[in-house]
Amino acid sequence: MIWQIILLSGLVLFSILAILSKDLIKSAISLALASLFLGILFFQMNAPYAGVFEISVVAGLITVLFMLTIALTKAEGDVRESRLARLVFPLVFVVFILIDVLVMKGLLQKVPALPETSEPGAFGDVLWKQRTFDLIGQLAIILAGVFSMLALFRKRNKDE
Amino acid sequence: MNSTWFLYMAFAACLLFVGIYCLLTMKNVIKLFIGIEVISKGVSLALLATGFVKKNTLLAQSLVITFIVVEVSLVATALAIIINIYRHTKSLDIRKLTKLKG
Numbered sequence: 001m002i003w004q005i006i007l008l009s010g011l012v013l014f015s016i017l018a019i020l021s022k023d024l025i026k027s028a029i030s031l032a033l034a035s036l037f038l039g040i041l042f043f044q045m046n047a048p049y050a051g052v053f054e055i056s057v058v059a060g061l062i063t064v065l066f067m068l069t070i071a072l073t074k075a076e077g078d079v080r081e082s083r084l085a086r087l088v089f090p091l092v093f094v095v096f097i098l099i100d101v102l103v104m105k106g107l108l109q110k111v112p113a114l115p116e117t118s119e120p121g122a123f124g125d126v127l128w129k130q131r132t133f134d135l136i137g138q139l140a141i142i143l144a145g146v147f148s149m150l151a152l153f154r155k156r157n158k159d160e
Numbered sequence: 161m162n163s164t165w166f167l168y169m170a171f172a173a174c175l176l177f178v179g180i181y182c183l184l185t186m187k188n189v190i191k192l193f194i195g196i197e198v199i200s201k202g203v204s205l206a207l208l209a210t211g212f213v214k215k216n217t218l219l220a221q222s223l224v225i226t227f228i229v230v231e232v233s234l235v236a237t238a239l240a241i242i243i244n245i246y247r248h249t250k251s252l253d254i255r256k257l258t259k260l261k262g
Binding site: 001004005008011012015016018019024027028031034035038041042045046047049050053054057058061062065066068069070072073078079080081082085089092093096097100101104105108113121122123125126127130131134137138141142144145148149152153 | 190
């Protein structure tokens with residue numbers, strides 16, 4: 001339980017750093033560290049595949065994409081964020097935590113969730129046999145992403 | 161087990177709040193997108209925590225992997241759009257996009 005609290009606190013702390021940091025590169029690195037904490041949490045929850053995906057894809061690939069975008073735009077310090085947002089954040093966050101603790105317990109009893117069942121089989125069976133339609137959706141989304149990239153970086157014709 | 165679920169969901173709600181606060185207060189387009197990423201972390205934590213508590217880890221895991229794939233596709237497309245926005249406006253300020261109005 002203590003390890004879970006430490007990991008969850010690290011996750012929230014690095015997420016806060018990611019949004020409050022003035023330097024965009026520091027924000028991207030904080031986001032990657034938050035993903036790392038989330039990946040370790042997934043491993044602790046007996047979900048190694050999700051953990052591997054989270055660490056390799058979200059902490060690795062997405063951070064690289066963010067770094068690339070920051071390097072290509074070279075606009076650090078270009079946008080001035082309001083100081084009030086940074087100053088007010090701790091106060092608002094503490095108020096939210098109080099509301100969260102008070103409301104969440106009652107909410108969890110009311111909101112419907114999956115029934116408690118002990119599922120047999122392996123992860124591969126669930127992914128390939130039960131969730132086949134999700135996989136088709138994933139393929140469609142990856143293709144949509146590829147085509148959107150092609151469309152966005154298409155060179156203009158001379159007569160345009 | 162209920163206290164574990166409560167702990168995970170409370171922290172997931174915190175992540176959601178942090179992301180929404182970022183979306184409401186920040187002006188840099190990349191920062192806004194980092195906010196969306198933080199929200200997505202909260203969602204994947206909530207999904208897997210519920211699966212873990214209800215002993216449906218395999219199903220929750222496959223949902224989280226689907227979510228991560230969608231997220232990567234979204235990030236790649238959105239960052240490409242951000243680069244195009246920068247080329248057009250020479251700035252990452254979201255307020256400059258109000259020129260698109262009318």
